[in-house]
Amino acid sequence: MATAARFAADAPKAATNVYKSFRELHGVVVSAGLMQRTVKVRVGGMKWNRFLKKSFDNSQTYMVHDPNDSLRTGDVVAITPGERNSKHKRHVVKHIIAPAGTPIEERPPVPTEQERWAALTAKAEAKQQRRALRQHAEQVERQLDYTARLAKKSMKQINTLLRLHGQQPVKNL
Known part of the structure; x- marks a missing residue:
């Protein structure tokens, strides 16, 4: 009963977060400053070898989006899977968990998830x-083109009728 009351109390707070929160990985920035708003982060890990019955280091390197170019090589950072920014x-x-080199205060801030x-x-x-706006402009352009074609066709018909009645055809208006 106490847990139900606790969950009910947290419900309004949870409803405010519309976005989905993902797991957090910790890693070290291996390469920074070579690509705009992109760094390479190495995340440590272990892999079990069944044959040797032993764990081995198995680190993975990720390309990570750095919106404000605030990371430097050697920083320990927390990364999370987010929207796909490129291939x-x-x-x-x-x-940033632990900065390397220049302090965090002297760098551009890392934007929050919100x-x-x-x-x-x-x-x-x-x-x-x-x-x-572009679709509206294209629609207006199509309508103008249509009315121009219609006017040209009407002028041809008028000139044909004038010729049939023996009068001088009208030039384009």
Whole structure:
């Protein structure tokens, strides 16, 4: 009964997060500053060998999106799977755990998950507005083209009728 009350109390708080939260990986920045808004992060891990009955190091390297270019080589960071930014980037920086070199205060801030989602939705809305404006302009262009063709066809018909009645045809208006 106590757990049901606790979950009921957390329900409004959980409803405010519309985005999906993923697991967090910790790793070390191996390469930074060579690509714009992209770093390479090595995440440690172990792999069990059944034949030798022994675990071996099995680190993986990920291309990680760094929105503000705030990471430096040697930083220990937390990354999370996020939106796919390019062919190889599937993770995004969550926060810096331990900086290497320059302090965190002197670097551009790492955006929070809410800020990233807000920027993403703003970008999508701007794209929708541009698309709607472009589609409207294309529709107006098609209508103008149609009316021009219709006017040209009407002028041909008028000139044909004028010729039939023995009058001088009218030039284009």
